[in-house]
Amino acid sequence: MGRFLALRLIATIPVMGVVAIVVFVLVRLDRGKAAAQLCGDICPPERLAEIMTRLGMDKPLWEQFGLWLLQLLQGDFGRSIQSQIPVLKLIGDRVEPTLSLAATTLLFSVLVAVPMGVVAAWQHGRWPDRLIMIFSVIGFSVPVFVLGYVLILAFPLSLGWLHVQGFQSIGAGLGGFLARITLPTLALSVIYIALVARITRTSMLEALSQDYIRTAYAKGAATRTVLIAHALRNAAVPIVSVIGIGLVLLIGGVVVTETVFNIPGIGRLTVDAILGSDYPIIQGVLLVFSVIYVLINLVIDVLYTLLDPRIRY
Amino acid sequence: MQFNCGFTPFIMPKRVAEAPANKAIAEHAPKDWHIGSGPFKFAIGEFQPGTKVVYEKNADYVPRKEKASWMAGGKVVKVDRVEWINVGDPQTTVNALIKGEIDYIEQPVHDLFPAIKKSPDIVLHDFNKMGLLGWMRINWLHPPFNNAKVRQAVLMAVNQEDYLAVLVGDPEYYKYCASFFTCGTTYESSAGAPDMKKPNVEKAKQLLKEGGYKGEEILILHPTDLKAITPYGPVTEQALKKIGMNVKLLAMDWASVVARRAKQDAPAQGGWHIFHTFWVGADLLNPVTNAGMNAKGPKGGFFGWPEDPDMEKMRADFIKETDPAKQKAIAEAITKRAFEQVMYVPIGQMQFPAAYRKSLSGVLDGPVPVFWNVEKK
Known part of the structure; x- marks a missing residue:
């Protein structure tokens, strides 16, 4: 290794x-x-x-x-043409909101999508499966910014719940953090949930058709045990792959989500730099994102070996 | 004072003014460096470029005794700090104001006024009665617009209402203004102006013929990312097509427009024929401050580079003249000359009111938003 x-x-x-x-x-x-x-x-x-x-x-x-x-x-990414502030400092200042949004989205999406996919596969062809698949199609089809506006209209403006915009560091208070990060997380999660739920379902259907599942049932294992301990474990490799690939989608979505919810993250920094032709920032952000992609792929490759011991490099 | 920076003379120490444009001015870092000698101080420690700027009340500032009036008079600060937040999305800005997360929007877009007016907690305040004025700027350097008759043809083709309706929509917030100097101010004049509410297509076609227009492709720089300018391009395209011109809109972002409009090359070699912009009314009060009246040609002046020694002489006369009545007469003569030569095509005057929550009081008028005298409940 x-x-x-x-x-x-x-x-x-x-x-x-x-x-x-x-x-x-x-x-x-x-x-x-x-x-x-x-x-x-x-x-x-x-x-x-x-x-x-x-x-x-x-x-x-x-x-x-x-x-x-x-x-x-020499570790020098240059300075912003507009503000003359070092690019690495600008990126560093904006990392927390973006990482927070990416982390909450990833966490929420995986917690929702994987059980949805498992249930859809288990209830294959029945109404829960159809309902989840309808949600998946809608989730893929609705643009993030439309969903963002709908959520703002429904929660802060109509019900007075949560914040319309802005970001508060988790260090400044969990309540303030959640009040501001919840809606962007929901908006950004939908497409991700749709993607992961579909792949989980497909992968689980494949696993559930295997002989060892029948054997597990024959041995009297409970449905929950069969689904989670036997089927999901074996279906995990493609799910982990798509979670990793989905991070690319997520980072693309972050740019739009940060604009709609006025989150001062790397997405906003990139958009502003492009509009202002501040090329040292654009170069710096693209390089940092590239490193992140490479590292994500590396982590996924390592996870394969942990999930499926038959995989060797 | 070392340099005249545009129309506002900024005062700064010689060593700071002489610092190269590509080097940060490090002097703001020391604690004893006093940024802001006026009613507010710039809080350098809280500055987040592109996100937030904070101004704190300057405890050492002693305001004058008079009542505040625009940028003059007693600037009494009644709040501890003003946080100026950059919100990229106009809809989000208005939503945040309605929800009470922010107190003030400098310039909400007109499309969102109905939502703003529905809220009982928000006031629309037209703080700058002089508004903004739209321009269609023509490049004088290259054919066919190096011929005054072709420029006049374009002037004849324009209907200001088309521009104003598409950009602003609600007639309450725009007005017809066939003047180079802000309508409603001292030097407003329509001397020599055509009827810009009613295009004269036949006359325009005749002028094109007389000007020797041979069907050259007219390149319009069309920014697609600037809400206040984007609608202008297609309106001009339509107007010029009606008089028989061969027009092409070049869609690009505003940064590209800024880069390309500075090029004096022929349009086919990376230059341009027409671009649109707008100016704050306070910048266009007279022939000196109105950059569009600068007629120094390619070596000076605003993009488009008109060259007209007669115009420059009249501007010099205006500067030297001390009698207000005579100044007004010169401004009128300049207006006449400007329409004759088509220094640019004025495309109307628009109001962009601010919106603020009723928890604020004492909000004053000004050419830009000012926050002295403002109180927050």
Whole structure:
């Protein structure tokens, strides 16, 4: 396992290298935008050129890339063009809201979706199965922002419950944290629940058709034991895979959810940076997200071996 | 004072003003560096770029005795702090105001006024009676708009009502204003203006012919992410097509518009023909502060770069003149010249009231929101 982990970590280096090149080139396609924004409303061409020089945008692309890479290797992600604050600090300041939202969504979704999938498979073809599948289809179809507005209308505006917007750190009080994170979590969870519930159902149906399930019933095992201890354990690998892949969906959804619920997280930071052409932030966020994806995949691979001892690397 | 930064002369120490634009001014960090010599102080420790700015009452500030009036008079602060929160989504902002999570919105979008008006706890306050004025700016540097007759054709094609209705909707919050200087103020004038409520398509076509328009493709920069400008592009496209112009809308984000409008290249080589913007009424009070009247050409002035020595001479005369009546006459002559040369196409005046909860009192008028005199129950 140790060798496997070491190899996988080494393998991330070329992946991150490719990501770095793609991110750098994509962001530089519009290299004049940031300078134009800094230049303001009265912007003679010579002043624009001067700002581009100051920002190093007049240098050849390869030279800019080399300088950026050198900075990265020293752990320096650069500074925001607009605020002049180090990118890593900006990302660090915004990590907590995004991680909180991702964690509550993941936790809530898994707690709801896996039992739903198990029940749907157990009650295959009956009304609970149909109901859960209808929910899944709706969950996939409704955009996060629509659901967000509906939840705001239903709870804070009509019933006076929970908050419309904002974020409070869990350290500042659990009540305030939950009052603000509940609605975004619900909005973001629906698509995730739909995805995980469907995969759980499919995977469980496959497991429930196996001989060892019949044997377990024949030995007099209780339904709950058969479903959880025998079927779910064997159906877990694809479920874990989809939970990991679903995190990609989740991070995409975070951008929209953070905007609708005014959560000052990395999603909002990214949107604002794109609108403001603040390319050091865009580069930094994309790199951090790429590292997260690589690490998630690594964790999933490790989990496979724990869930199914037959899997060896 | 080292530099004249736009129309507002900002005062700062020489060493700070001379700092390169790409370097952070580190001097705000020391505790003894006093940020804010006015009624509020910027709370640097609580600053979260893109999220929140906090201003605290400046205990050392001594207000004047007079009543506050716009940016003048006695600025008496009656709250301990003002938190300025950046909420990205307009609907969320209004929902938060209705729920009582925030107290004040600087500029709610007009589409949400019905929801705001339904709430008994919220007031709509038109704090800036001069409003905002929309512009269609034309690039003078390249054909066909290097010909005044083609620019005049565009002026003839415009119906201000179309722009105002699509952007604002409710006539209570917009008005027809065929003037380069803010309507309702001293130098308002329609000298030389066509009827901008009724386009003259035939006359416009005639002008295009006289101007030698040969069907060149007209490129309009069309920002799709700026609620206050996005609707303008399709209206102009429609108007110009009606007079027989070959028009193309280039959809992009506002940051791209800002970058591209600075380019003086030919439109086909990355330049442009037309873009839209708007200005605060207080910026357009006279021929000096109105950036659209700057006629210094490619080496100075606002994007579009009109060059007209006669206009520049009249602006200089206006600056030198001390007699208000004569100044007014010069402003009128400038207006006439501006419509003749089509410095830009004015597309109406709009009001953008603020919305606040009734728990606030003493909210004052101003060119921008001001928070002195405001009390919160």
